């Protein structure tokens with residue numbers, strides 16, 4: 001294990017699984033119980049905004065009821081004790097990274113406690129319900145608020161920062177993502193191209209596991225703290 005200077009941590013739903021939040025593509029995953037096109041596409045939102053608001057309002061309540069797990073806390077320990085810049089780029093819309101005290105967190109698929117006004121672009125931070133009656137506090141228009149979740153086909157958020165960090169990082173760690181949704185699934189290839197070492201934490205081999213130098217299979221809540229201890233022992 002060598003000393004790293006800038007670490008890029010990509011997380012997916014798997015890092016929040018041990019906190020009790022469902023992943024998307026597992027046996028009882030979110031996408032097994034809901035149609036992606038109904039709740040995660042612009043067409044679905046235009047077709048039935050009330051259904052989409054209900055889905056994310058319910059998810060918002062679930063997120064409020066859970067706590068970060070040992071994997072989230074291991075990232076905080078790494079950021080506080082290891083002499084490197086550690087950035088967290090998450091596909092997750094939950095706020096467990098922040099709740100665990102993680103710094104430098106970038107939500108590329110949006111955040112569950114935010115809604116964006118389609119009339120003026122204002123981003124409303126709220127843990128309360130948002131629906132078709134919600135009035136934008138900035139432009140006062142009613143019924144134009146959309147969950148600030150990146151739907152399939154929309155552009156990811158924070159991509160300027162992500163692209164810079166992919167070029168500059170010397171260690172790329174992927175935690176709890178199946179590696180099937182692009183552009184995030186392609187980040188490891190970019191990091192590798194620019195010379196980063198690459199490590200993957202999942203339960204089983206993923207779609208792009210051939211791009212990782214090292215695979216650590218098992219629950220992130222158990223495996224990541226051990227990996228962090230090894231880094232800190234250098």
Ligand code: APR
Nearest residue numbers: 012013014017023024025091176177178181202203219220
């Ligand atoms: N520890 C480590 N890995 C885990 C754990 C765990 N306790 N539990 C599940 N995993 C792994 C699974 O092995 C799987 O590879 O997490 C991954 C979860 O994959 P998905 O359910 O596909 O979630 P994710 O990769 O985050 O999905 C990416 O797809 O639907 C969109 O926008 C949505 O952000 C999401 C994106």
